[in-house]
Amino acid sequence: MTLSFSLKNLLPLLAIILGIAAIVAPRFLNVVVAIFLIAFGIYGLGLIR
Incomplete structure (x- = not known):
């Protein structure tokens, strides 16, 4: 099992x-x-990926 961190995965945790x-x-x-x-x-807006 690998953990991949991206902004898409971090937004719910941040919320x-x-x-x-x-x-x-x-x-x-x-x-x-x-x-x-x-x-x-x-x-x-796609300014951060």
């Missing part, structure tokens, strides 16, 4: 980690959502 962080620190939620949306948008 879970940031979701937990947002629950622990609610004021952090705005920053978390902004970073996630920017990263997902850049990935969706």
Whole structure:
């Protein structure tokens, strides 16, 4: 079994980690959502592979 890491595989894991962080620190939620949306948008445009 090999583990391959790509942004496609890491986004769901990142979403879970940031979701937990947002629950622990609610004021952090705005920053978390902004970073996630920017990263997902850049990935969706194909600027990051």
